[in-house]
């Protein structure tokens with residue numbers, strides 16, 4: 001497929017602005033996760049239908065030939081569907097722009113050129129909130145035996161009714177990836193000349209207990225995460241993207257019903273961002289790229305060491321004077337620190353045992369850590385003495 005020619009032929013209908021490094025990294029992060037998620041689900045005998053829903057999918061391609069998330073997911077589906085003919089792969093694509101939907105329709109035919117029988121693509125051209133309501137017409141695809149990702153990726157804050165995301169997640173077994181555009185919220189919430197925008201932002205938070213325009217962008221992030229946790233999506237992780245000048249732009253909120261999802265998103269985060277506490281947009285010089293291997297290795301190690309120290313303190317404080325399982329410590333740290341699962345035992349639990357700050361109870365023998373419980377010392381009271 002000649003993507004350059006495709007872009008030339010559709011230039012008037014695709015996004016005019018060049019794609020940024022931020023968008024490229026956002027796509028890589030999500031795609032890495034989707035790839036692993038697809039693999040896990042197709043090896044799960046109870047899952048027969050795999051759905052990816054991109055509520056704001058864009059034209060499928062950017063003007064430098066980078067494929068959008070939806071089209072990268074289609075490529076994954078094509079490669080998996082051939083070897084798993086009994087599984088069904090569905091891609092739901094929506095965008096408010098009719099031009100963009102026309103382009104992505106054409107591109108989908110090229111990417112799925114063999115028109116595989118177990119891949120279905122459903123296109124719509126609706127406002128995102130209407131789409132989220134209307135999507136119930138496809139509910140047979142979201143029934144028991146299906147696994148879905150709902151991806152909602154606006155250009156700004158206020159377009160998406162956040163409560164509709166929660167409603168979808170309560171009805172159907174799914175994971176959610178939502179782009180919370182904090183910079184837009186921050187810029188507009190106190191802007192006297194943006195009354196229409198403020199009205200829209202308030203509308204989009206309707207039904208979320210405790211929301212008021214007085215809340216700052218960080219508080220709104222926490223509120224959205226807590227609101228989602230009131231649904232069946234019990235596990236969340238948020239990752240921030242910043243501009244070249246280090247200003248927070250948006251945060252990708254991930255939410256899942258299952259701790260395994262949380263484990264997997266952390267794997268993707270370490271794979272793509274090397275443990276960096278946020279992604280900062282940067283245009284790299286040739287020299288930077290040549291020395292990248294070495295510097296990334298150092299960063300990764302430094303990040304890990306720092307996070308482990310931080311996680312040790314968090315664990316002691318949070319579980320002070322309690323008996324907790326490995327699983328409980330793990331979930332707590334996956335959500336509240338940057339660590340991934342493999343780092344918890346090695347970097348937190350074992351060093352705390354060595355420092356005699358926690359005690360392993362050996363319920364399943366001395367060598368078994370993952371099915372054991374731990375007593376966390378009462379360090380809070382000890383400090384007061």
Ligand SMILES: C[S@@+](CC[C@H](N)C(=O)[O-])C[C@H]1O[C@@H](n2cnc3c(N)ncnc32)[C@H](O)[C@@H]1O
Nearest residue numbers: 056057058068069095096097127128153154155
């Ligand atoms: C950030 S882009 C999406 C990028 C895409 N998800 C990707 O990963 O490459 C936002 C898209 O939302 C669409 N859009 C804007 N307002 C919308 C609305 N109210 N409802 C649905 N789509 C909307 C735009 O046309 C644009 O294509």
